[in-house]
Amino acid sequence: MFSKRFEKETFKQTVKDNIRTLYRKTIEEATPQQLFQAVSYAVKDVIFDDWFATQKAYDEADAKTVYYMSMEFLMGRALGNNLINMTVYKDVKEALDEMGIDLNVIEDQEPDAALGNGGLGRLAACFLDSLATLNYPAYGCGIRYRYGMFKQKIENGYQKEVPDDWLREGNPFELRREEYAKEVRFGGNIRFEKDPATGKDIFIQENYESVLAIPYDMPIVGYGNHVVNTLRVWDAKAITDFKLDEFDRGNYHKAVEQENLAKLIVDVLYPNDNHYSGKELRLKQQYFFISASLQALIAKYKKKHDDVRKLYEKVVIQMNDTHPTVAVPELMRLLIDQEGLNWEEAWDVTTKTCAYTNHTIMAEALEKWPIDLFSRLLPRIYQIVQEIDRRFLIKVREMYPGNEHKVKKMAILMDGQVRMANMAIIAGFSVNGVARLHTDILKTQQLRDFYEMMPEKFNNKTNGITQRRFLAHGNPLLADWITDKIGDGWITDLSQIAKLKPYVEDETARREFMEIKYKNKVRLAKYIKEHNGIDVDPRSIFDVQVKRLHEYKRQFLNILHIMYLYNQIKEHPEMSFYPRTFIFGAKAAAGYLRAKETIKLINSVAEVVNNDRSINGKLKVVFIEDYRVSNAELIFAAADVSEQISTASKEASGTGNMKFMLNGAPTLGTMDGANVEIVQEVGAENAFIFGLSSEEVINYENNGGYNPQDIYFNDWELKRVVDQLMDGTYSHGDHNMYKNLYNSLLNTQSTDKADMYFILKDFRSYADAQKRVEEAYRDQQRWSRMAMMQTACCGKFSSDRTIEEYVADIWHLEKVEVPSGQEE
Numbered sequence: 108m109f110s111k112r113f114e115k116e117t118f119k120q121t122v123k124d125n126i127r128t129l130y131r132k133t134i135e136e137a138t139p140q141q142l143f144q145a146v147s148y149a150v151k152d153v154i155f156d157d158w159f160a161t162q163k164a165y166d167e168a169d170a171k172t173v174y175y176m177s178m179e180f181l182m183g184r185a186l187g188n189n190l191i192n193m194t195v196y197k198d199v200k201e202a203l204d205e206m207g208i209d210l211n212v213i214e215d216q217e218p219d220a221a222l223g224n225g226g227l228g229r230l231a232a233c234f235l236d237s238l239a240t241l242n243y244p245a246y247g248c249g250i251r252y253r254y255g256m257f258k259q260k261i262e263n264g265y266q267k268e269v270p271d272d273w274l275r276e277g278n279p280f281e282l283r284r285e286e287y288a289k290e291v292r293f294g295g296n297i298r299f300e301k302d303p304a305t306g307k308d309i310f311i312q313e314n315y316e317s318v319l320a321i322p323y324d325m326p327i328v329g330y331g332n333h334v335v336n337t338l339r340v341w342d343a344k345a346i347t348d349f350k351l352d353e354f355d356r357g358n359y360h361k362a363v364e365q366e367n368l369a370k371l372i373v374d375v376l377y378p379n380d381n382h383y384s385g386k387e388l389r390l391k392q393q394y395f396f397i398s399a400s401l402q403a404l405i406a407k408y409k410k411k412h413d414d415v416r417k418l419y420e421k422v423v424i425q426m427n428d429t430h431p432t433v434a435v436p437e438l439m440r441l442l443i444d445q446e447g448l449n450w451e452e453a454w455d456v457t458t459k460t461c462a463y464t465n466h467t468i469m470a471e472a473l474e475k476w477p478i479d480l481f482s483r484l485l486p487r488i489y490q491i492v493q494e495i496d497r498r499f500l501i502k503v504r505e506m507y508p509g510n511e512h513k514v515k516k517m518a519i520l521m522d523g524q525v526r527m528a529n530m531a532i533i534a535g536f537s538v539n540g541v542a543r544l545h546t547d548i549l550k551t552q553q554l555r556d557f558y559e560m561m562p563e564k565f566n567n568k569t570n571g572i573t574q575r576r577f578l579a580h581g582n583p584l585l586a587d588w589i590t591d592k593i594g595d596g597w598i599t600d601l602s603q604i605a606k607l608k609p610y611v612e613d614e615t616a617r618r619e620f621m622e623i624k625y626k627n628k629v630r631l632a633k634y635i636k637e638h639n640g641i642d643v644d645p646r647s648i649f650d651v652q653v654k655r656l657h658e659y660k661r662q663f664l665n666i667l668h669i670m671y672l673y674n675q676i677k678e679h680p681e682m683s684f685y686p687r688t689f690i691f692g693a694k695a696a697a698g699y700l701r702a703k704e705t706i707k708l709i710n711s712v713a714e715v716v717n718n719d720r721s722i723n724g725k726l727k728v729v730f731i732e733d734y735r736v737s738n739a740e741l742i743f744a745a746a747d748v749s750e751q752i753s754t755a756s757k758e759a760s761g762t763g764n765m766k767f768m769l770n771g772a773p774t775l776g777t778m779d780g781a782n783v784e785i786v787q788e789v790g791a792e793n794a795f796i797f798g799l800s801s802e803e804v805i806n807y808e809n810n811g812g813y814n815p816q817d818i819y820f821n822d823w824e825l826k827r828v829v830d831q832l833m834d835g836t837y838s839h840g841d842h843n844m845y846k847n848l849y850n851s852l853l854n855t856q857s858t859d860k861a862d863m864y865f866i867l868k869d870f871r872s873y874a875d876a877q878k879r880v881e882e883a884y885r886d887q888q889r890w891s892r893m894a895m896m897q898t899a900c901c902g903k904f905s906s907d908r909t910i911e912e913y914v915a916d917i918w919h920l921e922k923v924e925v926p927s928g929q930e931e
């Protein structure tokens with residue numbers, strides 16, 4: 108037992124007391140939401156004791172801390188995960204059962220904390236879980252968006268975005284810390300003076316607007332070790348609360364502006380994944396949370412240390428993509444303008460403190476701010492960026508005399524833009540990619556010039572996921588079964604899951620494994636029935652593609668193939684065909700038209716196929732509305748097939764692929780991102796690989812693409828499918844509904860290259876791989892071996908392993924033991 112407070116009777120009493128004090132009700136009268144709050148408060152009390160104990164232990168150890176700077180933390184729900192990590196989930200479930208309360212129902216009351224878009228934000232959340240579990244001092248630093256990732260409704264097959272009012276009922280797991288508020292300034296002009304006493308240059312920002320950043324701390328509970336780290340997300344408020352006397356003094360407009368600015372900054376998460384939108388407000392968000400976080404970390408450091416020149420001994424900053432890279436000039440500014448360091452000293456500190464992770468090679472995701480916007484919004488920061496750039500280019504010219512081509516490619520400021528990735532690479536002491544293939548592509552293609560100039564900075568850190576959320580919590584049946592077979596060591600050391608390998612040859616074990624999969628499919632089928640009103644057969648193959656909707660991820664390829672299968676079944680009703688349920692879940696960025704059209708297409712195909720009685724339910728298509736962390740947990744547990752079908756070279760890593768693997772679903776995919784490493788771990792015979800290789804794709808791209816018409820006119824079955832986009836089959840006779848998608852393949856009107864993502868090129872190879880899936884599934888003995896091998900071989904893909912690599916190669920942290928914060 109973790110703590111006396113979780114002894115059954117004590118815990119039950121606390122919940123009752125909470126219901127009474129919070130709502131003046133009895134348990135019987137309380138709503139599920141009120142019960143969720145009451146249970147959460149009971150849990151929170153214990154967490155908070157450990158939280159303070161952790162901070163004390165870190166303080167005493169004077170431990171080096173990593174600050175993980177990220178615009179996104181896709182946390183999902185906290186209650187269930189906290190109970191798992193406190194190792195009291197079952198005790199609490201039992202206690203609540205006795206009170207007639209179903210913990211699952213209570214958990215369902217909690218809104219997901221969806222402060223992120225997809226893989227990048229979820230990775231940050233997994234990292235926090237691993238850091239706490241591995242006893243490493245860490246802060247996550249981000250923004251407390253008033254509205255997180257939008258909620259997706261499907262109306263008439265179209266995506267509709269609904270604001271995510273996640274804070275409406277209050278967040279029991281957060282702590283407002285007004286006492287650590289920081290001021291952040293925007294705009295105005297910089298006046299330059301010489302300090303008469305020291306002769307040093309002073310830069311004074313005038314006529315600026317400012318906001319107050321208020322931190323909210325959320326506890327990050329480690330697994331079974333009393334460690335509670337902190338995710339600090341910043342809220343904004345106007346510096347001077349709106350007062351009437353401002354009006355009297357004629358400052359009405361200024362007061363209103365500051366109020367509005369504060370509200371706007373933290374209002375909403377930009378819903379773009381892998382895409383840069385160049386909005387002024389987005390740059391404000393970035394600078395806002397970075398400046399506040401850096402001010403806070405310097406203040407914290409100075410409580411114990413008087414020489415900021417040694418900041419890097421106690422602090423390391425990891426920049427999650429380019430979004431937080433304004434940290435580089437902001438740290439320089441704070442060190443020079445506030446702490447009085449000279450340029451060389453400040454540069455020494457900054458370049459020993461900041462490290463950068465690259466998450467994409469997609470050109471459209473690279474942040475390049477227009478100089479006029481950047482310099483207007485951040486005038487002092489811009490001066491510093493100019494100086495960083497000037498000094499760097501001197502070095503480039505020294506190393507490559509006369510090579511102005513290099514200068515052009517590597518400069519931070521070029522063609523009227525501030526290139527954030529270049530700045531991050533120049534200032535960071537480490538630059539890492541997120542899977543082996545991705546890092547190799549960075550070194551040889553995208554970032555080749557930088558790699559040649561500073562190879563020592565480049566390294567790979569293959570992503571990982573937390574088995575605590577995606578197995579222990581998401582798939583309790585499998586988790587218990589595994590623990591029964593090999594003990595519970597896998598929960599904190601996933602490499603131990605390899606001990607399952609001998610069971611792959613044990614027929615009883617395989618049968619049990621498949622029975623669990625079946626039960627999880629029944630659980631998902633129930634969810635689908637409740638949410639979509641569609642009946643799906645849990646005995647059919649659950650073939651799943653869940654991830655953000657993006658052209659490079661090729662949901663379009665998947666649905667075209669389903670259209671092709673449907674044609675086949677209609678034409679050859681006698682053909683043997685193993686029943687399939689194709690499951691999709693995906694949000695599209697609000698302004699991404701082709702992505703939204705793809706959602707409509709999936710839903711239209713679903714409507715036609717699901718209602719065609721003549722195919723005897725052989726094919727079902729389901730689009731799960733509002734795909735998010737909480738329903739993802741159900742989906743991974745129930746999947747038979749994991750669709751990872753991005754155009755090779757485009758998916759930096761992928762992490763969903765690892766969650767499917769953990770839950771026993773073989774990969775149907777391209778040799779892209781971390782799929783490559785998954786195949787290496789599980790063996791090529793246990794995966795279904797198809798399509799162009801990354802070299803082939805890059806080769807085509809470097810030589811002007813390929814001609815999809817050659818394929819279209821030579822493959823009549825595929826041509827028929829493509830033509831069905833335009834002939835009204837899936838659009839109640841409307842010939843225009845899918846014309847953008849059609850054009851994207853054949854470029855009859857589009858300005859882009861034809862079939863940029865090689866959908867037609869890879870189609871046949873994909874269809875073949877799908878055939879192989881079917882054959883394999885028919886042989887249940889073979890399939891059960893394959894499925895179990897996935898789980899048994901996924902040890903490498905724990906975020907615990909990833910974090911240990913970051914610690915060993917980049918962060919150099921020490922583990923800190925934390926005593927219980929509870930009186931036992």
Ligand code: RUG
Pocket residue numbers: 225226227230380381382428466467472541570758759760761762780
């Ligand atoms: O697209 C990538 C995924 O491949 C990767 O697994 C994930 C975590 O590293 O990051 C995703 N990503 C990249 N999300 N946004 C970007 C570019 O800003």
